[in-house]
Amino acid sequence: MRKIIQLSTYPIKNPLHGGQIRVSQIRKFFEQKNCIVKSLSLSEMSHKEYSDNDILVSEDELKKIVSIPFCNDYATALISVKGKYFEFLKQSILSFEPDILMLEQVWLWPVVKYLLKKNIFKNNIKIIYSSQNVEYKTKKQLMDKHFLCGKKVEDIIYNIKRLEMELIEVSDFVICCTSTDADEFIKMGAKSILICNNGVDRKFAHKDDLDFVENILMGRKYAFFVGSAYPPNAIGFWEMMGKSFAFIPPDCIVLVVGGVSQILESYMPVKAKLYSNVSLDRIKNLGIVSNELLAAFIEKAQVILLPITIGGGSNLKTAEAIASCKPVVATTIASRGFDIVNQLSNFVVTDNKEEFIKSVYGFLDNYNINIKQINVEEKKIRETVYWENTLNDLERTLK
Amino acid sequence: MISENSKKLVVDVSTLLKWNSPPVGIIRTQLEFIDYLLKNNRNSIYFKFNDDRNQIIEVEKKEIERKVNELFSFINKTFQKTTQEIIKKKDAAYIAYVKKAKFILNTEGINGLLIRSCKKICPVKIKNILKSVYIRFNLNKTIGNIYKNEKYENKMFQPEIVIASQLHISFLDVNSIIVSIGLDWDYSNYSLLYWLKKKYQFKFVGAFYDAIPIVNPEFVQSFYFAQRFFYHLYYLIHLSDKIFCISDFSRNQLVDICVKHNIKKFPILKTIRLGVGAFKNSSRKNFPLREHKQNYVLYVSTIESRKNHILLLKVWQKLQHEKFCDIPDLVIVGMIGWGVDELFKLYNEDKNLQKVIHFYYDVEDDELAEFYKNAKFTVFPSYMEGWGLGAVESMLYGKPCIISNCHALIEATQGLMPSAPPEDIETWYTLIKDFSFNEKSLNLYKKKIKEKFTIRTWNDFNEEFEKFIYNEE
Numbered sequence: 105m106r107k108i109i110q111l112s113t114y115p116i117k118n119p120l121h122g123g124q125i126r127v128s129q130i131r132k133f134f135e136q137k138n139c140i141v142k143s144l145s146l147s148e149m150s151h152k153e154y155s156d157n158d159i160l161v162s163e164d165e166l167k168k169i170v171s172i173p174f175c176n177d178y179a180t181a182l183i184s185v186k187g188k189y190f191e192f193l194k195q196s197i198l199s200f201e202p203d204i205l206m207l208e209q210v211w212l213w214p215v216v217k218y219l220l221k222k223n224i225f226k227n228n229i230k231i232i233y234s235s236q237n238v239e240y241k242t243k244k245q246l247m248d249k250h251f252l253c254g255k256k257v258e259d260i261i262y263n264i265k266r267l268e269m270e271l272i273e274v275s276d277f278v279i280c281c282t283s284t285d286a287d288e289f290i291k292m293g294a295k296s297i298l299i300c301n302n303g304v305d306r307k308f309a310h311k312d313d314l315d316f317v318e319n320i321l322m323g324r325k326y327a328f329f330v331g332s333a334y335p336p337n338a339i340g341f342w343e344m345m346g347k348s349f350a351f352i353p354p355d356c357i358v359l360v361v362g363g364v365s366q367i368l369e370s371y372m373p374v375k376a377k378l379y380s381n382v383s384l385d386r387i388k389n390l391g392i393v394s395n396e397l398l399a400a401f402i403e404k405a406q407v408i409l410l411p412i413t414i415g416g417g418s419n420l421k422t423a424e425a426i427a428s429c430k431p432v433v434a435t436t437i438a439s440r441g442f443d444i445v446n447q448l449s450n451f452v453v454t455d456n457k458e459e460f461i462k463s464v465y466g467f468l469d470n471y472n473i474n475i476k477q478i479n480v481e482e483k484k485i486r487e488t489v490y491w492e493n494t495l496n497d498l499e500r501t502l503k
Numbered sequence: 504m505i506s507e508n509s510k511k512l513v514v515d516v517s518t519l520l521k522w523n524s525p526p527v528g529i530i531r532t533q534l535e536f537i538d539y540l541l542k543n544n545r546n547s548i549y550f551k552f553n554d555d556r557n558q559i560i561e562v563e564k565k566e567i568e569r570k571v572n573e574l575f576s577f578i579n580k581t582f583q584k585t586t587q588e589i590i591k592k593k594d595a596a597y598i599a600y601v602k603k604a605k606f607i608l609n610t611e612g613i614n615g616l617l618i619r620s621c622k623k624i625c626p627v628k629i630k631n632i633l634k635s636v637y638i639r640f641n642l643n644k645t646i647g648n649i650y651k652n653e654k655y656e657n658k659m660f661q662p663e664i665v666i667a668s669q670l671h672i673s674f675l676d677v678n679s680i681i682v683s684i685g686l687d688w689d690y691s692n693y694s695l696l697y698w699l700k701k702k703y704q705f706k707f708v709g710a711f712y713d714a715i716p717i718v719n720p721e722f723v724q725s726f727y728f729a730q731r732f733f734y735h736l737y738y739l740i741h742l743s744d745k746i747f748c749i750s751d752f753s754r755n756q757l758v759d760i761c762v763k764h765n766i767k768k769f770p771i772l773k774t775i776r777l778g779v780g781a782f783k784n785s786s787r788k789n790f791p792l793r794e795h796k797q798n799y800v801l802y803v804s805t806i807e808s809r810k811n812h813i814l815l816l817k818v819w820q821k822l823q824h825e826k827f828c829d830i831p832d833l834v835i836v837g838m839i840g841w842g843v844d845e846l847f848k849l850y851n852e853d854k855n856l857q858k859v860i861h862f863y864y865d866v867e868d869d870e871l872a873e874f875y876k877n878a879k880f881t882v883f884p885s886y887m888e889g890w891g892l893g894a895v896e897s898m899l900y901g902k903p904c905i906i907s908n909c910h911a912l913i914e915a916t917q918g919l920m921p922s923a924p925p926e927d928i929e930t931w932y933t934l935i936k937d938f939s940f941n942e943k944s945l946n947l948y949k950k951k952i953k954e955k956f957t958i959r960t961w962n963d964f965n966e967e968f969e970k971f972i973y974n975e976e
Contacts, residue, residue, distance in 0.1 A: 322664050350737045351765035354697050378720060379764075381734035385694075461765055471767060 106502060108134050109197055110143040110234075111216070112208035113180050115151050115158040120392065121332035121363065122420040123236060126302060127208050130234065133495045137502060142200050144193060146184055146212060148176060159192040170260065174246050174335065177239075178260055181211045181267060185218055194219065204501065206232040210239050210264070213271045220274065232501055233275040237415055238288045240265035245414040249339055268292065277501050281418035282441035298501070301441050303494035304423040313400035321404070326359045326388075327352075327468050328405035328430075330398065330421055333363030336414045338371035344411035344435060344460045348379035349386040351461055356468050358387045358409070361401060365389035402428045407467035410434035411460070418442065423489040426451075429478045431467040433460055444485055449476040510680050510973060512547040513705070514540065516562055518685025519570055520551050524838070525868075526574045528892065529712055532749075532777055532964075533685045538571050539965035548674045556692040557666050559699075561674060667698030675703040680972055684710035684747070688731055693738030700742060708972050709743040711736075711772075713889025713911070714756040715809070722809035722887060724841045736760065743770040747971055749777055749890045752910040775968050776915075778961030779895045781872065790870045795861045799832040800935070801878035801902075803871065803893040804885065806862070807840030811884040811907065811925050816849050816856060818932045822939075823855050831879050831939050833860045836871060875900040880938045880945060883912060886925045891915040898956050903948035905934050919951050 110116075112127050119128040131141045145158045154160065166179035183189055193215045197205070203226065205216055210233070219225065244261050247253065269292055272278055278294040280286050286297045331337035341364070352358065360368060368389060372380060393401070402408065408425040410432060418441030425432045426442060431450035439445045439453050446453075452463040466473030478486075487493070519533055526534045540547050541564070549562040675681075683691055687709070700707060716723045716732035723729050739746065740761060748754035754774045761769060804810045815833055822830045850856055866874065875881075881897040881904040891912040897904040898916060906912040907925035923930040938945050 322668070324664070346765075348764045350733075350740075351767070353768060354694065354738065354741050355701070378717070378726070378729055379733055381730040382737045385734065458765075465765070465767065469767075 106134075106137075106139040106203045107200060108139050108141045108204040108206055109200055109202040110141060110206050110208055111193075111212040112143065112145045113177055113211045114147050115145050115154045116143050117153040117155045117158075120152075121334070122302070123208070125420055126236065127234075129303065129305075129491045129495060130206070130208075130498065133491075133498055134502075137499065139204075139502070142196070142202070144196050146180055146189055146193065148180075157196065159189055161189060172252065172256060172260065173250065174243070174252075175260060177209070177211050178243075178264055181214055184212050185214045190215060190218075198224065201226065202229065204230045204232060206234050207271065208234045209236055210267045210271055213267050217270065230276045230501065231271075231274050232277045232279060233271045234279045235285060235289070236281060238285055239268055241288070242415050246336060249336075249414055279498070279501075284440060298497045300497055301489070301494045302418045302420045302423050303489050303491035304420065304427045306490060307395065307399040307402075307424075307427075309400040309403040310396055313397050314403060316397070317400045317404045323355070325356045325406045325468055326404075327356070327407045327409050327464050328359050328361070328401055329364070329409040329411070330361045330401075330424075331364035333367050335367065335371065336412060337364040338367050340411040340413040340435065340438075341368060341409070342371055342373055342376065343413045344457055345409075345464070346457060346461055347373060347376035349383040350379065351465055352386045353469065356386075356406075359401060359405070360387055360389045361391070361393050361398060363392060365391050402430065405430055407431045407433060407464055409464065410438035412438040413455075423494070426486050426489045429483065429486060431475060433463045433467065435460070442489065444488060447482070447485055449478055449482060510678050510706075511674075512540070512545060512972065513674060513679045513681045514547050514549050515551070515681060515683035515685065515687070515691055516549045516567055516570075517551040517690035518687070519574070520562065520566075521690055522574065529684070529686055529710075530574070531892075532710070534571060534574050535778065535961040536682075536684065536965055536968060537567060538575070539962070539969075541568055541571060545969075548679075550674070552690060552692055556690075557663075557695065559670065559672055559695075663692065663694040664698045667695055667702055670699065672699065672703070675699065675705050677704040679703065679705035680708060681705055682708045682972060687739075688735035693735060693742050697738055697742045706744045707742050708745045708747070709739050709770075711739065711746050711748045711753055711757050713749075713753050713887075714760060715887050715889065717760065718756065719809070719887050722807075722842075737766075740766055740770060741768055745771040745773070745971060747773055747775045747968060750774060750911045750914050752914055753889045773971050775964060775971060776959055777890055777892065778959050778964035779892065779899055780961050781899055790873065791865065793834075793861070793863070795832040795834050797877070798829060798879060799834045799877075800939070801834050801836065801874055801881045801897070802883065803836045803874075803881070803896065804883065805837045805840045806835065806843055806846070808842030808846075809886050810837075810840075811886050812843070813846045813849060814884045814925065814928060814931060815882060816846065816853075816860065817928050818935055819856060819860055820853065821928070821932050822936065823859070827936070827940065830859060833882075834874060834878070835860065835862045836866045836874060837864070839864055872900075875902060878902055880904065880948075882935070883907065884923075884925050884931060885909065885912065888912050888915075894920065898952050899958060901949060901952055903938065903945060903952065905931070905938065917956060919955055920948065 110127055110131060112123070114124055116124050116128040116131065119125045127143065131143055134141050143157055147154065147158050147160055148166070149160050149162055161180065161183060163176065166176045166183065169182050170179040184193060193212070197219065207213055207216060216231070240261050243264055247257050247261070272289060272292050272294050275294065277296050277298055278289045279298045279300050280289055281299070281301055283299060286299050289297060329341060349358065366389070368387065369384070376383060402424070408428065408430050410419065410422055410425060412419060412435055415437060419438050422434065422438055422442050425434070426445065426448065433452045433454070434445070435455050436453055445451050450467070454460050454463065463473070465471055467475065514537065516537065518530065519537065522530050549564065549567050550559050551562050552558065553560060681696065685691070687693065696707065714736070716729040717736065720726060720729035723732070746757070748757060751774050754772050757772060802812070802815060806812060812835060819830070819833055850860065875897060881894070881902050883891060883894045883904055883906045885891070885907055887909055888911040891906065892915070894904040894906050894912055894916050898920070904916065904920050906916055906920050906922045908922040909925065913922060921934055923934055
């Protein structure tokens with residue numbers, strides 16, 4: 105019976121955002137293969153639920169280490185080898201005597217690196233780098249989008265790249281979400297690559313939830329956008345949907361669900377402010393909802409939006425949208441890793457803003473667009489995005 | 504004339520009933536049309552919105568008739584103050600307001616300031632302010648307190664879709680045509696009308712005057728107003744079956760907005776030019792004593808930054824500097840608006856200008872007619888207009904008007920008047936100098952007016968508008 109440690113920077117008790125869900129699904133996969141899995145984390149305090157295997161660090165503490173915005177993850181890497189955090193992680197890892205050390209993203213590599221140097225693990229311990237995207241590239245894109253530049257920023261990006269290179273060098277397997285990321289990791293020296301795309305659980309909407317959605321809508325049609333409070337989600341939304349939502353008629357709305365709904369307004373571009381009374385009247389932010397209600401919202405949506413414009417990896421929400429069989433308007437970045445989208449009906453992939461808006465309106469109001477029925481064959485293609493299919497290759501790590 | 508029609512006209516008179524100042528611009532348009540309906544015994548229904556704009560109330564014909572008469576005979580007796588007095592009073596009030604607000608903010612915080620402010624102003628304003636604050640800051644708690652204090656707990660943020668589902672309006676049905684051409688961003692509720700339209704299937708005819716708050720938000724009193732105006736415009740487009748535009752220029756602006764914002768819904772648009780009427784002649788001879796001399800140039804419009812009065816001050820400074828003999832005075836007539844600090848700073852600091860430029864805020868229609876009759880010529884250097892009634896009125900009195908080269912003014916003056924870019928002081932100086940000292944040049948334009956200017960009456964407008972409302976297009 106293999107013993108596996110998962111190391112991440114967020115708890116997976118009640119997983120909500122993409123990263124949490126992925127870690128939790130990987131854990132589930134290994135457990136089904138009779139492994140004992142311990143999920144350790146050094147987490148920020150912004151999450152709602154934790155287990156005894158999570159140690160918390162405040163944002164203030166992280167900011168003291170790296171004050172540049174969007175760098176809490178990198179600050180976590182630096183703090184992970186200090187004081188109580190290091191002690192906790194070290195004790196938790198060593199006491200478990202793992203056969204496999206699986207790092208979810210690169211951030212806790214400094215701890216593992218330190219322990220490896222001490223040579224205190226079993227001889228045949230396997231190191232797995234479970235990536236979600238190429239971190240240094242994503243960080244650079246995020247910094248560029250926010251006009252953050254200069255020596256300090258460059259140093260951070262360089263250091264992140266170095267962390268990734270070191271981890272790749274020692275990893276027995278590098279798991280990634282897309283073939284694009286795989287190519288990049290091979291260039292960086294990865295020995296063995298597994299592409300395990302993000303997936304989705306089978307979801308069924310309950311009648312009560314469907315009735316609830318119908319009641320609050322009062323006959324209005326809606327485009328649906330779900331995402332976490334990760335800034336690129338909000339940036340992409342405004343970039344692709346434009347400055348003004350006046351193209352959405354009063355009997356249609358854009359329903360926004362998840363953490364992104366709490367940050368959406370603060371990312372509204374300055375030039376969009378003039379039109380904000382209309383835009384904020386069209387956009388209905390619902391915050392975080394239960395998985396059951398989420399399923400109902402997806403079920404009733406006229407169109408699902410995937411307006412991601414930066415970042416690597418693949419998007420769990422894309423898998424969710426594919427599985428839903430609903431019309432989708434997505435960017436190429438949002439559909440990255442899901443080559444099957446080319447075979448799907450009612451699935452528009454475009455990076456052209458005008459085209460994006462036109463398609464949203466078309467699906468929303470049945471305007472100049474022909475919504476096709478999805479046949480059995482296509483449904484089978486869509487089923488490949490369920491977790492049970494996307495994580496299959498992980499079994500190779502156990503051999 | 505329109506024959507008996509199965510359609511019934513339902514007219515929103517909210518703006519008119521709220522208005523207590525001289526009827527100019529949009530108010531004049533609405534007033535003329537309603538007066539036309541009343542005089543021609545059209546079987547119309549009139550309604551208004553309540554102060555919270557969540558109820559529609561039928562208004563008796565008698566009440567409308569009374570209001571129309573009141574507005575036509577409007578005489579402003581109370582407002583006779585000099586420029587300096589007005590400015591001083593406004594400044595003092597503003598300073599006092601800021602001081603008080605700062606004190607409350609320091610002692611009671613933002614909640615206190617909001618609650619205190621809201622108690623001072625009318626419910627409609629409370630609603631507007633709170634909506635914006637609610638959206639901006641999500642201040643549930645603060646707003647909750649205000650609700651309790653002001654008894655608006657349940658109605659305030661009920662979405663219009665819900666209100667519409669609960670309202671029963673007996674006079675609305677599939678045969679109704681609602682006509683609303685007032686200051687609807689302030690007094691109507693298009694969102695509610697939109698959902699009522701879904702329910703009752705009536706037709707809606709609206710008006711589009713100009714897009715200044717959207718195209719040139721720097722020319723309106725606040726950015727918040729520009730945001731609110733865009734919201735109004737959005738619903739106007741989506742609610743209306745037909746929209747009358749006051750000029751080809753404004754019509755093109757509306758089309759541009761629809762294209763720019765990817766709005767697929769397109770109501771029927773038609774340019775219907777406004778009417779103009781000579782001001783009533785009065786036997787009154789006891790007009791207030793005025794300071795200007797017989798030889799003067801006239802500018803009639805509200806006094807605000809967009810109207811570009813400052814250009815005229817600079818031209819007159821230049822005329823004085825050149826030491827011409829017998830420079831005409833400049834008479835400026837209009838209500839004082841906003842964004843005029845720089846204008847009055849320049850005016851107050853130049854004693855020579857004060858001798859030749861005169862601001863009058865208290866001019867009644869009969870005196871204004873006298874002003875037009877006796878003016879040498881008129882000027883209209885505004886940066887942006889939807890139409891430019893002042894320039895047309897001037898031509899009605901046979902007086903040439905130097906206009907800015909904004910499209911609507913050229914359209915309104917039928918391409919007959921000399922124009923110059925609103926920022927080009929040199930050209931304005933040359934044109935004004937020419938008209939002031941060269942009778943030949945001035946007479947040439949007077950002749951043009953006499954021979955080519957087509958007068959369009961309010962009746963012409965009303966008839967064309969009524970036809971537009973009823974005709975299936």
